[in-house]
Amino acid sequence: MPRLMVDASAWIALYHGRDAHHDEALDLFPDLREAHPLWTTEPFAFEAHKRLAQDARAGRHAARDFARDLAAGSLAALVPPDAMPPFGRVAEAWRGLPALSLEDVSGALTMRALGMRAIWAWDEDFRRLGFEVLP
Secondary structure: OOOEEEOHHHHHHHHOOOOOOHHHHHHHHHHHHHHOOEEEOHHHHHHHHHHHHHOHHHOOOHHHHHHHHHHOOOOOEEOOHHHOOOHHHHHHHHHOOOOOOHHHHHHHHHHHHHOOOEEEOOOOHHHHOOOEEEO
16 A cells, blocks of 8 residues: 555545535545555654644635644654755755645655655646656
8 A cells, every 4th residue: 555645635625615625535535544554754743733724715724634634643654854854855846846735845855755646636746747647
């Protein structure tokens, strides 16, 4: 079972009831969790939490529920900080990919370092970087 990285866009779709991909995320999550060990990074988690918290349409409790569930370990494993690239390396790589967020560059570098080839995301940037993007 290959590990699967989970991007902020997937967490947002899962927790934001009005997200365009919410129903699909709810359907996919149990199957993906059964088929793959799910992993995410702190930058992806911070990005998802921030966007959920800032969007009133997400509902009052979406950001809180996401943070609680991730901290409890019921969603995915967090990549250990010592397995993440240092900020300087992310910033250096970002200079060549300015259309991407620092979170996405960090995630891509982390995936490459860990030998991960697939990510659950509604973000085509990862496909352009050579990763398999689910769904």
